[in-house]
Amino acid sequence: MENSDQIIQYLLSGLSNGSIYALIGFGFAIIYNATGIINFAQGEFVMLGGMLTIFFLNVFRLPLITAIALAVGVSTAIGIVFERLAIRPLKNASPLSLVIITIGASILIRGAAMLVWGKDTHALPPFSGNDPLYLMGATMLPQNLWIFALTAVIIIASKLFFHYTIFGKAMRACAFNSQAASLVGISVKTMVLLSFMISSAIGSLAGIIIAPLTMTSYDMGIMLGLKGFCAAIIGGMSSGLGTVIGGLLLGILESLGAGLISSGYKDAIAFIILLIILFLRPEGVFGKKETERV
Amino acid sequence: MTKSQRDIIIFTAFGLAVMITPLLLRGNYLLNVFVFIGINTMLAVALNLLLGFAGQISLGHAAFFGLGAYISGILTTRYAFDPWMAMVAAALCVGVIAFIIGFPILKLKGHYLAMATLGFGIIVYIIFNETVDWTGGPSGMSGIPNLSLGPIIFDSYMTNYYLIWVFTLLTMLLSVNLANSRIGRALRAIHDSEVAARVMGVNVRLLKVQIFTVSALISALAGSLYAHTMTFIAPASFGFNFSVELVTMVIIGGLGSIYGSFLGAAILTLLPEFLRVFHDFDIVIYGLLLIVMTIFMPGGLIGGFEALAAAINRRKEA
Amino acid sequence: MLSLQRITKTFGGVTALEDISFNVESGAITGVIGPNGAGKTTLFNIATGLYSQDTGDVYLGGQNISRLPPERLARLGMIRTFQNVELFGQMTVLENVMVGLHTKSKSGIFSCAFKLPGQIREEKTIHRRALKWLEYTGITDLAGMTAGSLPFGKGRLLEIARALASEPRIILMDEPAAGLNSRETMGLAGLIKKIRTSGITIVLVEHDMELVMDVCDTVVVLNLGHKLAEGTPRDIQENPEVIAAYLGDG
CATH class of the missing domain: 3.40.50.300 (P-loop containing nucleotide triphosphate hydrolases)
Structure with missing residues (x-):
């Protein structure tokens, strides 16, 4: 009995972390589909979300909701600057240069955050208290509920955006065939910029909702970013739902692995899964296989 | 003067400069910095073979460096191996590992290759931290013996300098040779057009794995040398950040340029020393350097110099 | 055939x-x-x-x-050329043709890195034969140019020279x-x-x-x-x- 309680506990915390991975993975997939770029700086926007919210809360004494809105706004602005200064100047760049540029950006953002906020970890107060809830013998914090709810809202909202708004449809058209899209008058440049904006906004939101649970520091973005990428890879980089399932799956495997095998190797689990998938099925578990054309 | 004659002259001049440098340096501090430049040059040249020549990125090279260091450390401290034997064992071991993982990893391209090598690097880093019984975990491993050759024990800054630089110069010489050979050309061909290289009979898949293996093996050798000269190692030296630093060295110096890798390694080793005043600024500067160099000077410093020289020549002719 | x-x-x-x-x-x-x-x-x-x-x-x-x-x-x-000319753009014209001789040579990484005597001889042969194919296709004067900077028509000739080099x-x-x-x-x-x-x-x-x-x-x-x-x-x-x-x- 105790054992199964424990397992439920692992599942819960796995789902909660998994939601965050799914959101970050979403950010990866959005940029990848618009540009073919894997943005190695994705995780830094997650860090920025948490750090900026804490900054606005503590320094300007703003109410939580305002601080969150401002943090998302600033992160998005940084995403815009990043795209304009580092991505747009490179026309027809090789994947190698793009990898290096986005890594450069990630180091730069991380370094700047360290200079501004120092190396300490910071805590964001939970959105609605710390009194645990009990569910089937497992405990859960209200923040976990916030994570589930907000993840669902963000994912549904982006689904609606991509399928029912003119911008969303235009972005999907670009992802499908950017040449054809530009022929029918869609500005591919604008869509690329938009993808960076949405992606950094979603990333920062993910960082904000997880911050009360995990503490935030300037270097938290690397690991979270990589795990988000892992979620996106499981999902095949394109299918929206695939990434969500990928994230949740990763979260659960990680938390079960940490609980039942060894907590020290928790972080390794994501990367082992990542390697296995890249080796065996690089198009993802839920992705479609593409016919290679020369 | 043919190209190969010019290569010999440049290498001889460089080698002589390296050999007399310690006589001009005052104090152990600078000598020690130059020991690090040597190790980093060796690593950057090794990575350049893969990144600059074959055009295949690795964000996990610090892992090979670390594996070399730890295998050497464990074999000498626990199994009383002779340090030289440990070094050979470490290099072979890492070579075999790289060869085995090379096949699935190098099937991947671009971003996916970057992510896979990164993942490999992080897994190895976690293993260094977690296998405490073997590695001493995060607090590191000490008491690794120095190398010795007959009566000479490599335990002073001066002896270490020559030890490291002999290996570094050898690495550079062999890499220059390789660059101007059938294999070097095939690697650069892969970089420029994989499909054309295959059609011309280059076994792209095998050659990529071979160069990956050689690159990992040299990195492991550098790791062993590092372990035996510092006598203390800890996982922090072999993490993701160091992998990125190595890539930065190669990019700053110039993809495919052996002397560029030296330049990149020297700059990135000296930078934190000069910036010590500005504590922690170095990471921001690495980031900026990576972006700015990739956008404005894709050939790196050496490429920049060459372009400048060509421009001056053209002006002279005109 | x-x-x-x-x-x-x-x-x-x-x-x-x-x-x-x-x-x-x-x-x-x-x-x-x-x-x-x-x-x-x-x-x-x-x-x-x-x-x-x-x-x-x-x-x-x-x-x-x-x-x-x-x-x-x-x-x-069996060798082919491409509709859009697939050259090794960052290598010289001569080096491109030398890659064409890849199948006609066999030195491995080790002998290339250590410049073993056999490799030096082979390298000379590769060089000589590559020059011969440049002459055959009439682009000897471009030998030192970067392939990526060639005009299209010359690039086409280079691609054919490279193909011929593999005999x-x-x-x-x-x-x-x-x-x-x-x-x-x-x-x-x-x-x-x-x-x-x-x-x-x-x-x-x-x-x-x-x-x-x-x-x-x-x-x-x-x-x-x-x-x-x-x-x-x-x-x-x-x-x-x-x-x-x-x-x-x-």
Whole structure:
């Protein structure tokens, strides 16, 4: 009995972390589909979300909701600057240069955050208290509920955006065939910029909702970013739902692995899964296989 | 003067400069910095073979460096191996590992290759931290013996300098040779057009794995040398950040340029020393350097110099 | 020399080639023509191992080479050029041709790094032979230039020089005249004939009818993935089905 309680506990915390991975993975997939770029700086926007919210809360004494809105706004602005200064100047760049540029950006953002906020970890107060809830013998914090709810809202909202708004449809058209899209008058440049904006906004939101649970520091973005990428890879980089399932799956495997095998190797689990998938099925578990054309 | 004659002259001049440098340096501090430049040059040249020549990125090279260091450390401290034997064992071991993982990893391209090598690097880093019984975990491993050759024990800054630089110069010489050979050309061909290289009979898949293996093996050798000269190692030296630093060295110096890798390694080793005043600024500067160099000077410093020289020549002719 | 037998290839449900068979005679120049979308390049990609066919087999000199990778085919003496000219852009013209000699040399990483005596000798041979092919194609004066900076027509010649350097039995050229002006095309026709006299079998995919009719011994016509006709240039020019296919196309 105790054992199964424990397992439920692992599942819960796995789902909660998994939601965050799914959101970050979403950010990866959005940029990848618009540009073919894997943005190695994705995780830094997650860090920025948490750090900026804490900054606005503590320094300007703003109410939580305002601080969150401002943090998302600033992160998005940084995403815009990043795209304009580092991505747009490179026309027809090789994947190698793009990898290096986005890594450069990630180091730069991380370094700047360290200079501004120092190396300490910071805590964001939970959105609605710390009194645990009990569910089937497992405990859960209200923040976990916030994570589930907000993840669902963000994912549904982006689904609606991509399928029912003119911008969303235009972005999907670009992802499908950017040449054809530009022929029918869609500005591919604008869509690329938009993808960076949405992606950094979603990333920062993910960082904000997880911050009360995990503490935030300037270097938290690397690991979270990589795990988000892992979620996106499981999902095949394109299918929206695939990434969500990928994230949740990763979260659960990680938390079960940490609980039942060894907590020290928790972080390794994501990367082992990542390697296995890249080796065996690089198009993802839920992705479609593409016919290679020369 | 043919190209190969010019290569010999440049290498001889460089080698002589390296050999007399310690006589001009005052104090152990600078000598020690130059020991690090040597190790980093060796690593950057090794990575350049893969990144600059074959055009295949690795964000996990610090892992090979670390594996070399730890295998050497464990074999000498626990199994009383002779340090030289440990070094050979470490290099072979890492070579075999790289060869085995090379096949699935190098099937991947671009971003996916970057992510896979990164993942490999992080897994190895976690293993260094977690296998405490073997590695001493995060607090590191000490008491690794120095190398010795007959009566000479490599335990002073001066002896270490020559030890490291002999290996570094050898690495550079062999890499220059390789660059101007059938294999070097095939690697650069892969970089420029994989499909054309295959059609011309280059076994792209095998050659990529071979160069990956050689690159990992040299990195492991550098790791062993590092372990035996510092006598203390800890996982922090072999993490993701160091992998990125190595890539930065190669990019700053110039993809495919052996002397560029030296330049990149020297700059990135000296930078934190000069910036010590500005504590922690170095990471921001690495980031900026990576972006700015990739956008404005894709050939790196050496490429920049060459372009400048060509421009001056053209002006002279005109 | 080269024999394609009952090749079929589909891309995601669309049939690109259906049941294509023909033989290429040793020492002859065979042209493959057809309107856009006829499947000519796909056929080339299958013959040279870049695509794999759904069904059917390819034979080279009696040996079944279906599903062999391109690097193996190069060693068997089959080499190709590309419609858009695939050069090694950052290498010099001479180095490009030297890569062409890859299959004619064998030094490994070790002997190259340590400059073993055999490797030095081999390197000299590679250098000498590469220069010979530059001269053969008339681009010796460009040897030191970066391949990526060549004008298109010269790039085409370099690609042919690089292919010849591997001393192939058979060369497949994918639209060698595409992007060339009429003077360059005339030069190309001369070069193709010269290559044939040295005993190398040639297959051309080509749009330029004048070139095809000038140099080819046999012409195969594809239309919408099917083989429409095969015969001498004269037969083909008079074949009503071929005329209809071309007129119908535009």
